[in-house]
Amino acid sequence: MYYPEPISKLIDSFTKLPGIGPKTAVRLAFFVLNMKEDDVLDFAKALVNAKRELTHCSTCGHITDQDPCSICSDGTRDESVICVVQDPKDVIAMEKMREFNGRYHVLHGTISPMDGIGPEDINVPPLIDRLKDEKVNELILATNPNVEGEATAMYISRLVKPSGIKISRIASGLPMGGDLEYADEVTLSKAMEGRREL
Amino acid sequence: MHIKDIKLTHYRNYEKLDLTFDHQVNVIIGENAQGKTNLMEAIYVLAFSKSYRTSKDKELINWDENYARIEGTVHKRARQFPLEMQFSAKGKKAKLNHLEQQRLSDYIGALNVVMFAPEDLNLVKGSPQIRRRFIDMEIGQIQPIYIYHLGQYQKIVKQRNHLLKQLQRRKTSDETMLDVLTDQLVEHARVIIAKRFIFLELLREAATGIHEGISQHSETLSIQYSTPLDVLESDSEEKIGKCLHETFKDNREKEIDRGSTLFGPHRDDLLFYVNDRDVQTYGSQGQQRTTALSLKLAEIELIKREVGEYPVLLLDDVLSELDRHRQSHLLDTIQGKVQTFVSTTSVSDIKHQTIEQAALFNVTSGTITKQK
Numbered sequence: 001m002y003y004p005e006p007i008s009k010l011i012d013s014f015t016k017l018p019g020i021g022p023k024t025a026v027r028l029a030f031f032v033l034n035m036k037e038d039d040v041l042d043f044a045k046a047l048v049n050a051k052r053e054l055t056h057c058s059t060c061g062h063i064t065d066q067d068p069c070s071i072c073s074d075g076t077r078d079e080s081v082i083c084v085v086q087d088p089k090d091v092i093a094m095e096k097m098r099e100f101n102g103r104y105h106v107l108h109g110t111i112s113p114m115d116g117i118g119p120e121d122i123n124v125p126p127l128i129d130r131l132k133d134e135k136v137n138e139l140i141l142a143t144n145p146n147v148e149g150e151a152t153a154m155y156i157s158r159l160v161k162p163s164g165i166k167i168s169r170i171a172s173g174l175p176m177g178g179d180l181e182y183a184d185e186v187t188l189s190k191a192m193e194g195r196r197e198l
Numbered sequence: 199m200h201i202k203d204i205k206l207t208h209y210r211n212y213e214k215l216d217l218t219f220d221h222q223v224n225v226i227i228g229e230n231a232q233g234k235t236n237l238m239e240a241i242y243v244l245a246f247s248k249s250y251r252t253s254k255d256k257e258l259i260n261w262d263e264n265y266a267r268i269e270g271t272v273h274k275r276a277r278q279f280p281l282e283m284q285f286s287a288k289g290k291k292a293k294l295n296h297l298e299q300q301r302l303s304d305y306i307g308a309l310n311v312v313m314f315a316p317e318d319l320n321l322v323k324g325s326p327q328i329r330r331r332f333i334d335m336e337i338g339q340i341q342p343i344y345i346y347h348l349g350q351y352q353k354i355v356k357q358r359n360h361l362l363k364q365l366q367r368r369k370t371s372d373e374t375m376l377d378v379l380t381d382q383l384v385e386h387a388r389v390i391i392a393k394r395f396i397f398l399e400l401l402r403e404a405a406t407g408i409h410e411g412i413s414q415h416s417e418t419l420s421i422q423y424s425t426p427l428d429v430l431e432s433d434s435e436e437k438i439g440k441c442l443h444e445t446f447k448d449n450r451e452k453e454i455d456r457g458s459t460l461f462g463p464h465r466d467d468l469l470f471y472v473n474d475r476d477v478q479t480y481g482s483q484g485q486q487r488t489t490a491l492s493l494k495l496a497e498i499e500l501i502k503r504e505v506g507e508y509p510v511l512l513l514d515d516v517l518s519e520l521d522r523h524r525q526s527h528l529l530d531t532i533q534g535k536v537q538t539f540v541s542t543t544s545v546s547d548i549k550h551q552t553i554e555q556a557a558l559f560n561v562t563s564g565t566i567t568k569q570k
Contacts, residue, residue, distance in 0.1 A: 111359035111375060118370055147353045147382070148250040184301075185343045 007033070060129065061123045063088045063147075071095075071103060078102045083140040083173035084108060084127065084156065086149065090142065105130065110148035111155055119155060128159060138166040145172040145190075199310065199507045200537035201241065202271040202278065208263035210236040211564040220557035221273070222534065226541040228561030232273045234541040237566070241539060244270045244281055245311035245510070247292050247302050251389075255285050272309050274507060281309060303342055310339075310501050310509035314494045314516050321493060322477055322486040326467040333468060336497060337397045340504050344393055351386040351463065358383060358459050366457035369424075373450075380446050383462065388439035390463040395431045398423055398468075400503075404496035412488050412527045417472045424467040484521070491524060495531055506518060511538040518542055526550050 003011065007029055014025035030039060056062070058071035064070065071077065071091075081102030085091055091104050109122040119125070130136070139160055143149035157167045173191030174183055183191070199235050206215040211233050228234045235251075239258075243249050249258060265286035272281055281291040291298055292305040294359045299305040321328055331486040338345045358379040364370045402421050409419035423431065444451070445461050453460055470477045470489050477489050511532060517525055517540055529550045530537050547552060558569035 055340055113357050113364060113375070113379075118359075118364075119375065147350055147357070151354075151357070151375075151378050154381060155375055158374050158378060184303075186346045189343060196494065 056106075056108075060104050061088075061108060062091050062104055063127070076101075079134060080136055081138045081140065082127075082136055083142050084153075085142050086144060086152075094142070102138075106115070107143070107152065110143060110152040112148050122152075124156065124159075127156070131160060131163060131165060136165060138168070140168050140170065142170045199272065199274040199505075199510060201244075201309070201510060202273055204240065204244070205267075205269040206237075206240055207265075207267040208260040209240055209258060209268060210260060212236065212240075213260065213564060215566060217559070217566060217568070219537070219539075221537055221554035223532070223538045223540065223552050224559065225545055225553060225556045226539065226559050226561055226566070227545055228541075229543060232561045233564050233566075235514055237561070238512050238539060238541055240268050241254070241270075241510070241512060242311055242313055244268050244283055245309040246306055247283060247290065250299045250313065250315075253542055255290055255453040256287075256295040258285050270309070274309075276553075279308070281305075286316065287459045306337075309513060312494065312497050312501065312509045313510075313512045313514065315514045316516055316519055318488055318494060318516070319490050319519060321490040322470055322481070329468045330464070330466070332493070333397065334395060336401075336500070337393055339501070341393065344390070347386045347389045349395075351383065351390060352373075353385065354379060354484065355459050355462065355464055360458070362449075362453055362459065363457040365454045376450075380443075383459070384439050384442045384446070387442055387462045388435050391425075391427075391438050391466075392433075392435045394423065394463065394466075395433075398431065400500055401493070403494055404503075405492045408495045408499070408531070409488065409492035411531075412492060412524060417485070417488070418474075419489060420474070421470045422471065424469045426465075427461060451507050487520065488524060491520070491528060495528070498536060508536045511536050513538060513540045515541055515543075517548060518544075522549075 010029040010032060011022075011025045014020050014028045015022060022023070022029070032043075035043075053065050054063050055065075055067060057067055057072055059066045059068045059072045062069050062071065066073075068075065078101050081100055082105050083094060083100060083102055084105045084107060085094065086107050086109065088108075091106060094100055094104070105127050107122045107124065107127075109117060111117060111119055111122065111124075131139070138140075141153040141156060143153045153169055157169075159196065160167055171194050172187075173194050174180065200221040201219055202221075203216070204216045205217075206212045209215070215237075226234050226237055237310070237364075239249055239251060243258065248255065252258075265284065267285075268283045270281050272279055279295045282291075283293040284293070293299065294305050294308050311370075321332055334344075334348060338348070356375070361370075361376055361379060365373070365376065374430065397472070398421060405421065406419050409417060425442055427438075427445055429438050433441070449460060459465075470481075471483055472485050472489065473480065477485050481544055498509060498511060513528075517528070525548060529552045533552050540553075540556075542548070545558065559566050560569060
């Protein structure tokens with residue numbers, strides 16, 4: 001072993017983070033050694049608190065420090081529309097848009113028989129319960145436009161259809177501000193498929 | 199179109215190589231394991247940015263070196279432009295006209311190549327998989343979006359098979375997901391089948407005439423799409439989709455019982471008939487080879503139709519596999535039209551005008567010399 005135990009443990013911990021390889025981990029660990037003790041303590045506390053104090057909202061599944069989360073408990077938001085997304089990060093992306101004033105439901109994954117993930121392994125059953133209780137009249141399915149995301153959206157729409165709730169799927173096609181000539185064939189054909197009358 | 203010259207650096211067993219080619223026929227002569235096929239492969243890689251022999255680009259780099267480069271000058275539509283492929287531990291770079299192409303799909307297609315290797319003779323008698331790959335590759339070269347549908351389709355089949363297995367073993371009883379995956383599957387399957395039908399019509403048009411020529415009007419080739427689905431080649435995409443839906447509905451129990459997707463383009467096949475007899479089962483070896491040859495020559499014609507110029511033809515060790523009659527028909531067909539690279543161990547048993555006029559290259563352990 002080239003490193004004393006405390007630092008090799010720190011290096012080990014950094015390697016567990018995504019996108020950090022052995023070399024970067026060594027660099028980060030040695031950087032920490034040169035930091036002020038107060039800063040290191042703050043850093044450590046931030047890590048622990050993020051883990052301890054954040055839970056998943058019991059209503060929508062979004063990450064939150066209070067239950068229900070700030071979006072679910074916000075009375076000014078439209079409770080008749082729910083936007084279904086795959087991941088908490090998708091909620092943040094949607095919120096940045098500042099256009100959507102409804103509520104969310106986070107699935108935490110997609111249905112994938114290949115990986116042994118069925119509807120009951122992701123946040124689907126709570127969604128169905130939620131639709132029974134609340135006064136929801138529109139469901140927007142915003143899972144990713146790939147095979148699994150598409151399948152998950154279709155699955156939910158089949159379950160919900162009989163209840164008469166309006167269901168929509170987000171559009172896919174050309175990015176705004178982009179050039180038509182740079183779009184790939186698949187995106188272009190999707191954009192043609194989803195064209196609308198003016 | 200033709201390749202004017204090629205330069206190899208650290209490519210397989212070639213340390214450095216610089217060759218200028220004839221715009222018609224080039225014969226590469228050498229004993230086994232000297233580097234004939236490596237040169238053929240290099241031309242193939244220059245066209246498709248990857249090898250047909252390996253999926254690992256690393257293998258293309260000379261054992262003692264850390265990068266490999268293929269450069270070539272292509273003459274196409276009265277213009278000349280350089281192509282370059284570079285492989286290193288960091289990955290590969292494709293340059294067209296000295297400009298690096300970010301998307302390989304922008305690079306592929308600059309040089310069109312058709313390869314005919316001994317294993318292509320198995321096209322007729324080999325497994326259905328070989329024929330499906332043949333048809334998929336051909337359509338993909340002409341329509342890139344076909345590759346997308348095929349990729350999505352294969353992914354969905356995999357998901358669906360896993361689900362069917364779970365249903366078979368009663369690990370789940372949720373058939374709604376099966377409906378969803380069936381819908382998704384049909385969405386892509388109907389496009390794939392419809393595009394295959396269109397392509398088949400073109401292939402038929404080109405191949406039957408060629409086959410008649412090779413067989414001196416004694417044989418008539420016909421090609422059929424073999425599928426258990428109740429569809430006609432004239433059917434629209436919608437109609438094919440409807441038929442797929444009905445088939446999956448009627449066979450739900452059976453599919454769950456077997457735990458596998460039993461219908462769709464991944465189970466279909468091509469059937470070849472000569473004089474109304476199934477060549478795969480009843481044809482002689484000679485008829486099977488003639489059919490394979492007709493299909494490959496048809497491929498050249500189809501690319502000519504699509505691109506406006508004949509592609510470059512690579513005949514890797516395949517000429518010696520054909521009898522004299524088929525040899526001369528093949529050489530007659532390409533004569534004066536198609537730039538062709540022939541690799542062979544000996545040129546003495548090929549008697550044909552094109553070979554006599556061809557540029558000859560001798561290969562010995564990684565060096566090539568042009569015969570005067």
